[in-house]
Amino acid sequence: MMHSRDLQKLEGVLSPSHLEEMEFARSLRQSKVSVKICQYSYDLLIQYLHKTQSITMLGIVNERINFQVSPGQPSSISDDADVFTLVGSGHDAADLVNQKEIHWGLLEDSLEERLEKAGDRITDSDKADGEVKDGDLEENKKRSADGGKGGSTQKKLKKDKVVATTGKASRSESSTTSGAPRVKPELTLPIIPTEVEHSILEDLRNRVQLSSMTLPSISFYTFINTHNGLNCASISHDGSLVAGGFSDSSLKVWDMAKLGQQTGNTPSQGENELAPNENILNANAKGRSYTLFRGHSGPVYSTTFSPYGDFLLSSSSDSTIRLWSTKLNANLVCYKGHNYPVWDVQFSPVGHYFASASHDRTARIWSMDRIQPLRIMAGHLSDVDCVQWHANCNYVATGSSDRTVRLWDVQSGECVRIFIGHRSMILCLAMSPDGRYMASGDEDGKIMMWDLASGRCVSPLVGHSSCVWSLSFSCEGSLLASGSADSTVKIWDVTKSLKVSKTEENKNGKTNRLRSLKTLPTKSTPVYALQFSRRNLLFAAGALTKIA
Amino acid sequence: MSIVPKETIEVIAQSIGITNLSPDVLPAIASDVEYRVREIMQEAIKCMRHSRRTTLTAVDVDSALGLRNVEPVYGFASGDPLRFKRAAGHKDLFYIEDKDVEFKEVIEAPLPKAPLDTEVVAHWLAIEGVQPAIPENPPPEVLAVPSDNGKTAYKEDGIPVDIKLPVKHVLSRELQLYFEKITELTVSRSDSALFKEALVSLATDSGIHPLVPYFTFFVADEVSRNLNKFSLLFALMRLVWSLLQNPHIHIEPYLHQLMPSVMTCLVAKRLGNKFSDNHWDLRNFTANLVASICKRFGHVYHNLQPRVTRTLLHAFLDPSKALPQHYGAIQGLATLGPNVVRLLVLPNLDPYLRLLEPEMQLEKQKNEVKRHEAWLVYGAVQLACACMIV
Numbered sequence: 055m056m057h058s059r060d061l062q063k064l065e066g067v068l069s070p071s072h073l074e075e076m077e078f079a080r081s082l083r084q085s086k087v088s089v090k091i092c093q094y095s096y097d098l099l100i101q102y103l104h105k106t107q108s109i110t111m112l113g114i115v116n117e118r119i120n121f122q123v124s125p126g127q128p129s130s131i132s133d134d135a136d137v138f139t140l141v142g143s144g145h146d147a148a149d150l151v152n153q154k155e156i157h158w159g160l161l162e163d164s165l166e167e168r169l170e171k172a173g174d175r176i177t178d179s180d181k182a183d184g185e186v187k188d189g190d191l192e193e194n195k196k197r198s199a200d201g202g203k204g205g206s207t208q209k210k211l212k213k214d215k216v217v218a219t220t221g222k223a224s225r226s227e228s229s230t231t232s233g234a235p236r237v238k239p240e241l242t243l244p245i246i247p248t249e250v251e252h253s254i255l256e257d258l259r260n261r262v263q264l265s266s267m268t269l270p271s272i273s274f275y276t277f278i279n280t281h282n283g284l285n286c287a288s289i290s291h292d293g294s295l296v297a298g299g300f301s302d303s304s305l306k307v308w309d310m311a312k313l314g315q316q317t318g319n320t321p322s323q324g325e326n327e328l329a330p331n332e333n334i335l336n337a338n339a340k341g342r343s344y345t346l347f348r349g350h351s352g353p354v355y356s357t358t359f360s361p362y363g364d365f366l367l368s369s370s371s372d373s374t375i376r377l378w379s380t381k382l383n384a385n386l387v388c389y390k391g392h393n394y395p396v397w398d399v400q401f402s403p404v405g406h407y408f409a410s411a412s413h414d415r416t417a418r419i420w421s422m423d424r425i426q427p428l429r430i431m432a433g434h435l436s437d438v439d440c441v442q443w444h445a446n447c448n449y450v451a452t453g454s455s456d457r458t459v460r461l462w463d464v465q466s467g468e469c470v471r472i473f474i475g476h477r478s479m480i481l482c483l484a485m486s487p488d489g490r491y492m493a494s495g496d497e498d499g500k501i502m503m504w505d506l507a508s509g510r511c512v513s514p515l516v517g518h519s520s521c522v523w524s525l526s527f528s529c530e531g532s533l534l535a536s537g538s539a540d541s542t543v544k545i546w547d548v549t550k551s552l553k554v555s556k557t558e559e560n561k562n563g564k565t566n567r568l569r570s571l572k573t574l575p576t577k578s579t580p581v582y583a584l585q586f587s588r589r590n591l592l593f594a595a596g597a598l599t600k601i602a
Numbered sequence: 603m604s605i606v607p608k609e610t611i612e613v614i615a616q617s618i619g620i621t622n623l624s625p626d627v628l629p630a631i632a633s634d635v636e637y638r639v640r641e642i643m644q645e646a647i648k649c650m651r652h653s654r655r656t657t658l659t660a661v662d663v664d665s666a667l668g669l670r671n672v673e674p675v676y677g678f679a680s681g682d683p684l685r686f687k688r689a690a691g692h693k694d695l696f697y698i699e700d701k702d703v704e705f706k707e708v709i710e711a712p713l714p715k716a717p718l719d720t721e722v723v724a725h726w727l728a729i730e731g732v733q734p735a736i737p738e739n740p741p742p743e744v745l746a747v748p749s750d751n752g753k754t755a756y757k758e759d760g761i762p763v764d765i766k767l768p769v770k771h772v773l774s775r776e777l778q779l780y781f782e783k784i785t786e787l788t789v790s791r792s793d794s795a796l797f798k799e800a801l802v803s804l805a806t807d808s809g810i811h812p813l814v815p816y817f818t819f820f821v822a823d824e825v826s827r828n829l830n831k832f833s834l835l836f837a838l839m840r841l842v843w844s845l846l847q848n849p850h851i852h853i854e855p856y857l858h859q860l861m862p863s864v865m866t867c868l869v870a871k872r873l874g875n876k877f878s879d880n881h882w883d884l885r886n887f888t889a890n891l892v893a894s895i896c897k898r899f900g901h902v903y904h905n906l907q908p909r910v911t912r913t914l915l916h917a918f919l920d921p922s923k924a925l926p927q928h929y930g931a932i933q934g935l936a937t938l939g940p941n942v943v944r945l946l947v948l949p950n951l952d953p954y955l956r957l958l959e960p961e962m963q964l965e966k967q968k969n970e971v972k973r974h975e976a977w978l979v980y981g982a983v984q985l986a987c988a989c990m991i992v
Contacts, residue, residue, distance in 0.1 A: 066640035068633035269731025276725070276738070279718040285653045296722055301653060301661065308722045343721065353665070355652050371649075371665060394669065397652050413648075413669065437648065455648065479651060497651060523654055539656050543727065574728050577740045582654050594727060 059478065081435055086120040092128040096121060148472040152509035156461070156470050158489045159235035161243075161446045168255075240448045240465040244406040250362050257292070257588035264528045266547045266571055270535070270592045275310065276579055277597040287595040289585040290359040295380065296595055297366055299354030305347040305368050307380065313343055347378050349385045356398045360405045365422070367408055369396035375410055377422065389420055391427045394437075402443045409450050411438035417452045419464060429467040433460060442483035442492075444506075451492055453480030459494050461506065473504050475511045484525035484534070486548070493534055495522030501536055503548070515546050517570045526584040526592070533571070535592055537581025543594055545572040606632045606639075613695065642666050773812055781813050785820055788837045797837065801844040808850035817845060818856040825863035835867055836884050843891055846898070857899060857906075864891055865910070869917040869930040882978060885930040893937035911938065915946055921957055925975040929982050936986035943990040951983070958983075 063078055073079050091099075103112050246254075264270050275296050277284050286299040294311040352371035359366055365386075366378040375389040375396055394413035401408045407428075411417045417438045418427035436455035443450055444461075449470070453459045459480060461471035476496045484493045491512065492504045499518030502511050520539040527534055527548070534546040547570075579596040586592050608628035615623050645666035650658050664674040689695035725738040733739050773781075784804070787797045804810065821838050828834050842860060845853060853860075867873065868888040873881040892910060900907045917923055917931035935942050961976035 063640075063644070066637045068637055069630070072634075072637045269728070271729045271731075272727040274725055274727040274738075276723050277720060278723060279720050281717060282655065282659070284720075298720070298722075300720075306720065310722065310724055313722075314724070342719070353653065371668075395652075395665075439648075439652070479648070481651065520656060521651065539654075545731070572728075572731055574733055575740050576727060577738065580654070580656075595722075 077435060086118055088120040088122055090122045090124060093123055093125045095128060096123045148474055148509075151469060151472050154470045156449065156463070156506065157235075157237045157446075158444070158449070158506045159237040159446060160489050161237065161239055237446055237448065239446065241402075241407060243404050243447070246362070254588060260589055261529060262590045263530060264590050265532050266550065269545060269572055270528065270533065270586070270590060272535075272543060272574065272592045272594055274576065274579075275308075275593065275595040276576075277595070280597045282599070284582070284597040285353050286356050287583040287597075288357040288359055289583055289593045289595055290363045291361055291585065291587060292363060293585065293587045293591060293593040295359060295363060297357045297359065297368075298595075299357045299368055299370075301353040303348070303350040303352055303354060303370065303372075305350070305354055305357060305366075305378070306344040307347065307366065308344045345380075345383050347383070347385065349376050349378075349388070350374070352395070355395065356400075358399055358401045358408070360401050361403060362405060365401075365405075367399050367401060369399040369410055371395035373412070375399050375408075375420070387422070387425065389425050389427075391418055391420070391425075392416075397437065398440045400441050400443060402447050403445060404447055407447070409441045409443060411441040411452055413437040415454075417441050417450065417462070419450065419467075429464065431460075431462045431467055431469070433462075433469045434458070439480055440483050442485055444485055445487055445489040451483050451485065453483050453494055455479045457496075459483065459492070459504065461492075471506065471509045473502075473509060473511070475502050475504075475514075476500065481521055481523060482525050484527050486527045486531045487529055488531050491531075491548070493525050493527070493536075495525050495536060495538075497521040499538060499540070501525065501534075501546070503534075515570070517544055517573070518542070520580075523580065523582050524584040526586050528586050528592075529588060529590050535584050535586070535594075537584045537594055537596070539580040541576045541578055541580050541596075543574045543576070543581055543584070543592075544570045545574075546570050606636045608632045609694075611635070642670065642672075645669055777810070777813055780810070781816055784817075784841075788841055789824070789834060793833065801840055804841065804844035805847040807848070810848075811851045814845070814851055814853060814856055817841070818859045822859050822863045825866055829866070829870060829873060832873060832881060832884065835873060836887070839864070839867055839884065839888055839891060843887075846891075846894065854899060854902065857895070857903070861895070861906075861910075864888060864895070865913055868892060868934050869914065869927050871924050871927055873926075881926065882929065885926070885933055889930070889933035889937045892934050893939075896938060907938070911935070911942060911946065918947070918954075919950060925961065925972065925979050929975070929979045932979065932982045932986055936982070936989060940990040943986050947983075947986055948990070951987075955983070 060078070063076070067073050067076060067079055073083075103115065262268070262270075273293065275287075275289070277287065277298055280298075280300075283300045283302060284298050285301050288297045288299075289295070290297075294309060296308045296310055298306050298308075300306065347366075347368075350368065350370040350372055354368050354370045357366060357368045359380075364379065364381055366380055367375055368378065369375045373390070373392045373394055373396055376385055377387040377389070378384065379386050389410075392410065392412040392414055396410050396412045398411040399408055400410075406423075407419060407421050409417055409419050410427075415432065415434050415437055417431045417434075419429040419431070420427045431450070431452065434452065434454040434456055435458075438452045438454045440453045441450060442452075448464055450462050450464055451459060452462065457474075457476045457478065457480065459473040459476070460469050461473075462468065463470050473492075473494070476494065477500070478496045478498045480494050480496050482495045486492065490506060492506055493501055493515075494504065495501045495518075499516070499520055499522055501515040501518070501522055503513050503515065504510070505512050515534075515536075518536065518538040518540055522536050522538045524537040525534060526536075532547070532549050534548050536544050536546065538544070576596065577598070578601050579598050581594050581596045583595040584592065585594075608625075608631075611628045611631050612623065615621070642663065643666075646658060646662040649662040649665040649669075650656070653662070655662075660678045667674045684698050686696040687699045689697055723738075725736060726734055727739065728734075733742070735742060784800050787794070787800050821842060824834060824838055842864060845851070868885055873884055896907045896910060914931045914934045917927050918935065932947065935947055958976055958980060961972060962980060964973070
């Protein structure tokens with residue numbers, strides 16, 4: 055049944071006072087529901103209502119339902135995404151909003167642009183190195199087949215050294231990022247320190263080009279012994295730090311690079327008594343292998359790392375957001391502005407600014423140096439569940455329990471796009487690196503790809519059988535990775551889905567379905583977080599759950 | 603329409619002492635209560651989703667009550683389902699059974715074990731899209747294996763790395779002939795000049811990379827089956843040596859298959875038939891081979907050398923092992939370098955010599971062969987110590 059959730063909600067309304075209290079019922083009363091119907095069925099309905107003299111029914115139908123009559127044969131419902139909305143604002147308002155102008159391009163003078171300009175001048179001397187690097191690649195395969203757990207980050211480092219032989223060649227045809235228009239930033243952007251800039255440029259140069267032929271390698275961080283206490287997980291942009299927010303209000307950060315090096319060091323010392331099993335993490339040496347951050351007074355619902363890995367933000371049900379420093383291991387600031395639990399917090403791609411989403415139906419934009427929010431974005435009909443920055447930091451997207459995704463302008467704080475199409479609560483959002491598309495995942499397991507310019511759904515991606523907890527685009531925008539509660543990671547082909555949607559509908563109307571490239575199951579570990587590093591290595595994190 | 607019947611309200615009211623409710627109040631309260639419970643449940647579902655779970659727990663309901671500024675319900679935790687018992691005398695009344703617990707028992711009971719601390723473990727879920735068959739990943743589904751000719755079967759048996767269906771390995775006719783010729787030479791005519799030529803070719807030819815998996819499987823297979831054929835073993839070790847010398851092939855991925863066979867040739871109890879075969883030479887050769895492998899690949903594979911030294915040390919220190927095994931172990935340790943000798947052999951030298959002495963003397967050890975072996979081992983020990991001093 056399509057509207058079963060809505061009907062369940064309405065079942066609870068048992069008296070007029072409930073009707074006033076419930077927001078959903080109120081929004082239904084304030085606007086008309088639109089129903090698509092074909093001419094013949096519409097005629098039948100009107101005839102019947104007149105014949106049986108059901109005046110009250112006619113009155114209700116005229117007052118509350120907006121029929122969109124289409125000539126011809128009745129069409130199948132399942133392919134039409136618009137049918138599922140009973141939403142208060144209605145389609146007309148959404149269409150009006152969706153006609154506003156947005157500039158979805160990428161920032162001028164970003165690091166990627168500078169690299170491309172520099173790259174055009176350098177000749178292809180790296181092709182020769184390609185052969186040697188292939189050897190490294192096979193080495194990595196073998197290493198993992200041995201099951202050596204300890205040196206995982208060293209494996210990652212080795213992998214990163216592999217320069218794809220097609221790297222230089224494909225940059226000229228290169229990705230969608232070079233084709234995107236450039237826009238000026240609306241916010242004052244922070245300055246990147248030079249060493250960080252150099253390391254990022256190095257990463258960009260060594261990036262592995264992914265496509266439907268070359269699938270990514272996935273390094274999985276499993277949390278064990280969480281006793282159902284892990285609420286959220288987050289991975290830094292280079293994959294070396296993993297943060298976990300727990301329901302006992304603690305925040306724990308593991309430095310995977312250091313842990314990997316420790317287990318690598320112990321066997322190489324020649325001792326009399328060799329370590330019996332190198333695979334055990336060397337947790338005994340220091341006491342704890344993680345850094346514990348205490349400060350929140352409620353379960354921590356979301357964490358996010360700054361783009362350069364030195365700051366960490368966490369949001370909790372005590373309605374505060376706290377800023378922690380990973381270098382000093384201390385709490386720096388506590389941001390109080392919301393009055394209800396803050397469900398999600400995200401750093402902007404350039405750092406310094408962050409956005410939060412809360413139960414109070416607003417999303418707020420903050421800067422690290424002010425404890426009051428800079429902007430409040432109100433407009434959702436229900437609590438805002440997730441928030442994500444656009445690649446050019448001029449727009450913020452929010453997903454809510456009212457089943458819509460909205461795009462907001464950062465400078466003015468107004469809503470510039472409404473995306474309607476999900477049938478349940480939206481759990482995660484991801485922006486494509488070229489700024490053109492957005493993906494959102496909901497609790498039914500459906501992922502929808504949206505075109506930001508038009509506000510339309512490009513294609514729904516069906517495949518997961520349970521909530522989609524996390525989405526991530528690869529750095530050149532050709533692959534989308536999704537992690538779900540059904541303990542799998544799925545890789546989707548983005549370029550194919552876009553091409554398919556441009557063709558006209560087939561007879562069976564199934565052009566919008568997309569195939570997933572790969573499904574990778576895990577051992578009873580729902581995937582909470584996904585992050586493509588700058589070198590296109592996919593990091594995933596999840597907690598090992600006992601199968602009940 | 604409503605799930606909560608008005609009798610429930612009546613019973614609950616009676617249980618807290620209110621007995622004079624008028625009958626028209628009951629449906630109103632019932633419908634209101636139901637609305638509130640549904641509201642709380644919807645909030646609880648939101649809290650559950652944000653805690654990234656799919657099963658509702660008592661904690662979620664408590665958070666939802668907190669959101670609505672209602673005091674949480676105490677005394678319930680998610681664990682076993684609640685057990686209801688029927689009240690005596692009433693056919694519709696149920697209650698939750700509460701056991702009486704003595705304070706003394708609770709206080710004097712031993713402390714339960716503390717739960718383990720949270721840890722993060724990393725592993726590869728996929729490498730270039732392929733899921734490796736390591737224990738951290740779920741076991742692969744049964745694949746439809748193409749029951750083909752021998753060559754593809756070889757590939758599957760020998761290299762358990764990929765889960766994706768084996769790529770049809772198209773070997774050219776020349777390569778197939780080459781492989782067959784070399785294996786035949788190794789098995790039958792390993793002392794001929796042709797074999798030496800073959801070894802040289804293996805060490806220098808650049809086009810034999812596709813054959814490497816087949817060679818490794820061949821070596822592993824033959825070593826495991828033919829420990830009593832000395833000449834074959836020596837030939838196989840020479841084959842491995844040549845392969846390692848070849849600068850054009852990448853042998854690292856297959857090291858983990860070659861190492862066991864090489865180590866077997868070094869520290870096995872009996873190589874070849876007892877009297878006639880000069881297995882000492884084989885062990886010397888193999889020791890050099892092991893040393894060269896460790897030198898070449900040791901820095902890339904951090905646990906290669908420790909594993910090798912551990913195996914050798916076990917062979918060395920175990921008094922139940924035969925003397926030739928000790929010999930092999932000592933030779934191996936000696937070729938690995940003076941540091942290894944100093945750290946591993948020297949401290950154990952005293953007890954070892956005490957074990958060895960009686961074997962060397964004519965009075966205690968009547969068996970000529972064993973005495974000969976003991977002297978050879980002694981010589982190896984001396985050599986090892988000498989190279990350390992130098």
